[in-house]
Amino acid sequence: MKGLRKYLDKIKPNFMPGGKYSKLQSVFEGFESFLFTPNTTSASGVSIHDSNDSKRTMTVVIVSLIPCLLFGMYNIGYQHYLAIGQAASAGFWEMFAYGLLALLPTIVVSYVVGLGIEFIGAQIRHHEIQEGFLVTGLLIPLICPINTPLWMIAVATAFSVIFVKEIFGGTGMNIFNVALMTRAFLFFAYPAKMSGDAAFVATEPILGLGAGNLVDAYSGATPLGQVATATTSNFELTNIVGEPISALDAFIGLIPGSVGETSTLCILIGALILLFTGTASWKVMLSVFVGGLFMGFIANSFPSPTYPASSLSPIEQVCLGGFAFAAVFMATDPVTGARTELGKYIYGFLIGVIAILIRVYNSGYPEGAMLAVLLMNAFAPLIDHFVVQANINRRLKRAKANNKL
Amino acid sequence: MANIKIKKGIDLNLEGAIASAAMESATCKSYAVIPDDFTGIVPRLEVKEGDNVAAGGVLYHDKAFPEVKVVSPVAGRVTSIVRGERRKIEAIVIEADGSGKVKQHDIAGGDARSVLLESGLWCVMRQRPYDIVPNPSVAPRDIFVTAFDSAPLAPDFALLLKGKEKYLQKGIEVLASLTKGDVYLGCRPSWVPDVKGCIVNTFDGPHPAGNVGVQIANVKPVNKGETVWTLDAVSVARIGELFTSGIVPFDTVVAVVGESVKRPHYVRCTMGCTVASLLDGNIENADNARIVSGNLLTGSHVAADGFLRFPYRQLSVIAEVRNSADFLGWASLSPRRFSIYHSFTRWLLRGDKPAEVDAKINGGQRAIIMSGEYDRMLPMDILGEYLIKAIIAFDIDKMEQLGIYEVAPEDFALCEFADTSKLPLQQIVRDGLNKLYKEMN
Numbered sequence: 001m002k003g004l005r006k007y008l009d010k011i012k013p014n015f016m017p018g019g020k021y022s023k024l025q026s027v028f029e030g031f032e033s034f035l036f037t038p039n040t041t042s043a044s045g046v047s048i049h050d051s052n053d054s055k056r057t058m059t060v061v062i063v064s065l066i067p068c069l070l071f072g073m074y075n076i077g078y079q080h081y082l083a084i085g086q087a088a089s090a091g092f093w094e095m096f097a098y099g100l101l102a103l104l105p106t107i108v109v110s111y112v113v114g115l116g117i118e119f120i121g122a123q124i125r126h127h128e129i130q131e132g133f134l135v136t137g138l139l140i141p142l143i144c145p146i147n148t149p150l151w152m153i154a155v156a157t158a159f160s161v162i163f164v165k166e167i168f169g170g171t172g173m174n175i176f177n178v179a180l181m182t183r184a185f186l187f188f189a190y191p192a193k194m195s196g197d198a199a200f201v202a203t204e205p206i207l208g209l210g211a212g213n214l215v216d217a218y219s220g221a222t223p224l225g226q227v228a229t230a231t232t233s234n235f236e237l238t239n240i241v242g243e244p245i246s247a248l249d250a251f252i253g254l255i256p257g258s259v260g261e262t263s264t265l266c267i268l269i270g271a272l273i274l275l276f277t278g279t280a281s282w283k284v285m286l287s288v289f290v291g292g293l294f295m296g297f298i299a300n301s302f303p304s305p306t307y308p309a310s311s312l313s314p315i316e317q318v319c320l321g322g323f324a325f326a327a328v329f330m331a332t333d334p335v336t337g338a339r340t341e342l343g344k345y346i347y348g349f350l351i352g353v354i355a356i357l358i359r360v361y362n363s364g365y366p367e368g369a370m371l372a373v374l375l376m377n378a379f380a381p382l383i384d385h386f387v388v389q390a391n392i393n394r395r396l397k398r399a400k401a402n403n404k405l
Numbered sequence: 406m407a408n409i410k411i412k413k414g415i416d417l418n419l420e421g422a423i424a425s426a427a428m429e430s431a432t433c434k435s436y437a438v439i440p441d442d443f444t445g446i447v448p449r450l451e452v453k454e455g456d457n458v459a460a461g462g463v464l465y466h467d468k469a470f471p472e473v474k475v476v477s478p479v480a481g482r483v484t485s486i487v488r489g490e491r492r493k494i495e496a497i498v499i500e501a502d503g504s505g506k507v508k509q510h511d512i513a514g515g516d517a518r519s520v521l522l523e524s525g526l527w528c529v530m531r532q533r534p535y536d537i538v539p540n541p542s543v544a545p546r547d548i549f550v551t552a553f554d555s556a557p558l559a560p561d562f563a564l565l566l567k568g569k570e571k572y573l574q575k576g577i578e579v580l581a582s583l584t585k586g587d588v589y590l591g592c593r594p595s596w597v598p599d600v601k602g603c604i605v606n607t608f609d610g611p612h613p614a615g616n617v618g619v620q621i622a623n624v625k626p627v628n629k630g631e632t633v634w635t636l637d638a639v640s641v642a643r644i645g646e647l648f649t650s651g652i653v654p655f656d657t658v659v660a661v662v663g664e665s666v667k668r669p670h671y672v673r674c675t676m677g678c679t680v681a682s683l684l685d686g687n688i689e690n691a692d693n694a695r696i697v698s699g700n701l702l703t704g705s706h707v708a709a710d711g712f713l714r715f716p717y718r719q720l721s722v723i724a725e726v727r728n729s730a731d732f733l734g735w736a737s738l739s740p741r742r743f744s745i746y747h748s749f750t751r752w753l754l755r756g757d758k759p760a761e762v763d764a765k766i767n768g769g770q771r772a773i774i775m776s777g778e779y780d781r782m783l784p785m786d787i788l789g790e791y792l793i794k795a796i797i798a799f800d801i802d803k804m805e806q807l808g809i810y811e812v813a814p815e816d817f818a819l820c821e822f823a824d825t826s827k828l829p830l831q832q833i834v835r836d837g838l839n840k841l842y843k844e845m846n
Contacts, residue, residue: 035733036732039765041695041726041765043706045821047701047723048557048763049827050743050744050746050822050823051749052745053769054768059736128770132774169772170772277747277748334776335774339776339777341780394786396806398626399628399629403628403630
């Protein structure tokens with residue numbers, strides 16, 4: 001590796017101000033610090049620093065997303081072969097390969113568009129390239145339906161990176177979760193492509209893989225889609241070929257839905273990684289689930305045919321749809337969430353409650369997790385304000401009591 | 406006596422600790438006083454190059470309070486006054502002449518306060534707010550003394566104070582005469598000196614339990630408008646010795662530690678001596694060494710030809726850069742990589758193997774992304790992140806409300822070590838305090 005290091009040192013002057021490629025300085029430095037930990041040592045203050053930096057933190061989040069990503073690929077293939085009636089004959093690798101081919105373009109588009117804008121932004125500001133988008137770029141494909149057209153992904157990603165993140169100052173400065181804003185942009189700009197029966201199951205063959213006709217009983221509705229359109233409270237959730245699905249299917253994730261959100265099991269594996277490494281706050285994560293179960297329990301205690309989702313049990317509520325994914329990967333974003341320790345409990349709990357509230361009592365939206373997180377992103381600074389104010393008041397009170405003596 | 410449990414913070418187990426209490430001596434010719442060590446004093450020189458001074462002779466006084474004096478640790482000749490940008494005095498170098506001339510103080514006549522001011526020992530104290538040498542016109546609410554150092558590889562106070570218990574007792578009596586309030590002594594439960602006339606509290610728990618600021622916050626926090634003085638027990642013993650013999654003791658025991666030191670040990674020397682005399686031949690890989698006067702969290706980076714700096718009790722040496730081509734360091738799975746977080750694999754190492762460290766920052770500066778990192782390292786009722794943001798924005802109201810008067814830069818040292826965003830927190834706090842002081846006075 002010394003050779004590569006020497007080569008980088010040799011070409012470095014070209015990228016510095018005054019060099020031939022000085023317009024690419026940020027990009028060069030981004031790649032250099034990606035390859036080699038910078039050798040800068042502390043000038044003032046502490047002489048030793050922990051090895052943990054924001055690159056490592058983002059890497060841990062990406063690692064925790066990998067189970068969801070791999071399972072999501074497999075599930076795309078599984079749903080496809082189920083839809084064309086070949087689920088029994090197609091092998092594991094065939095399904096996985098189909099899902100990989102279906103998802104890869106979305107991942108590439110999301111990263112190319114987002115990182116491209118980040119590179120340009122960093123160069124304009126003469127900043128280092130920051131790592132935030134490495135996570136966002138993977139989250140976007142995981143929370144979008146598989147059939148979202150690539151140009152929409154590109155437009156939505158560009159919108160989010162520019163208007164949700166960069167204009168606020170880049171990574172660490174944004175008010176709303178960038179990946180969820182991408183999803184919300186798509187949801188409101190192109191509703192027909194983002195929900196309903198045609199969005200969540202890939203039905204076309206890719207590169208000759210997975211050719212076949214859809215079976216007669218096929219319907220691409222997700223479980224929550226079925227709930228939202230149910231007319232009685234006495235419905236049965238089915239998979240895409242009309243067979244009933246159990247809570248176990250929903251837990252493992254062999255149901256239609258956005259790519260990464262179907263498998264509660266894989267999400268929990270990711271959650272374990274995030275919690276063990278201390279990357280995500282257990283306070284937020286736990287209180288989202290508590291909030292969801294609490295609201296699910298209340299809704300389920302008063303089932304009503306007007307609101308068919310109220311007949312789902314609290315466990316089904318947290319296993320179905322994007323709830324678990326939002327709890328583990330979205331609500332725990334430290335930048336957009338509450339930052340005080342007490343605030344984290346309140347913030348998480350309200351996300352859980354509002355997610356189920358929207359899901360059950362707003363028939364316009366079959367899923368509420370995305371909107372709940374975005375709504376609470378807006379309120380997180382307010383929650384923190386009160387916690388900080390409590391600290392300030394405690395200090396003032398102490399000073400007053402002392403002055404009286 | 407109360408026992409207070411500190412839960413936040415962490416003890417860093419680093420390589421290069423001292424194994425035995427054996428003590429060696431070091432002597433040298435050159436000594437220096439560094440004005441930066443005595444924050445808050447604007448120096449007005451009383452000597453010029455070529456002047457002779459006695460040990461304890463005045464070198465300079467403060468511009469605003471001329472009675473606050475800084476003195477020479479040895480008898481000799483002022484050989485150079487090193488000036489930096491805008492003629493700022495960076496060091497006053499004194500060549501020892503071996504005459505042994507010592508300034509004698511009249512302890513029977515003068516009152517304690519003026520003897521302390523004249524002797525230079527006033528400057529071993531700090532005041533909160535602002536963490537500066539105390540303003541002599543303000544009487545302190547209380548005086549807080551810490552009797553242990555919890556920083557990495559710090560010397561053992563029980564050893565530094567061995568045989569000096571009577572001076573410690575005397576020093577506490579002197580301090581008690583300077584305040585209408587109380588003198589508080591913060592100790593480890595394992596070593597509580599037998600002294601009277603002060604309130605003794607014991608502190609259990611990891612670093613920064615030994616920081617006097619943390620002890621104040623957990624005993625009787627500083628409020629706006631109040632002033633407390635802080636110092637360490639070794640300095641108290643020096644004050645006691647001054648008020649026993651009339652002579653300021655300038656000898657000190659320094660822990661020479663760190664993984665680049667071949668043989669970590671205690672050295673007896675005189676304040677302000679050269680670091681070369683302390684490290685003489687006892688250091689590995691000298692061209693790649695970072696020499697820190699003080700501990701690795703709060704100490705000052707000094708050159709190989711530099712001088713020992715206040716508080717004159719620790720010298721740490723580590724490698725500057727251990728691996729200059731650290732390929733994909735952010736992806737490392739090696740358990741040898743030093744981290745207190747579980748995102749690295751150091752936790753796999755069984756037992757409590759001391760860590761190898763270097764001075765690398767290990768990453769680029771970022772906005773504060775992770776939350777709660779400072780809170781875990783700051784055992785005070787202070788919202789670290791919000792205070793830091795208020796200081797960066799220099800919002801005086803918010804700084805006051807969030808407790809700027811209670812903190813010193815050293816309280817944020819562990820936060821700075823653990824910070825994923827790699828912000829220079831101690832510098833931010835120091836600059837904030839300085840600006841605030843200018844604004845308020």
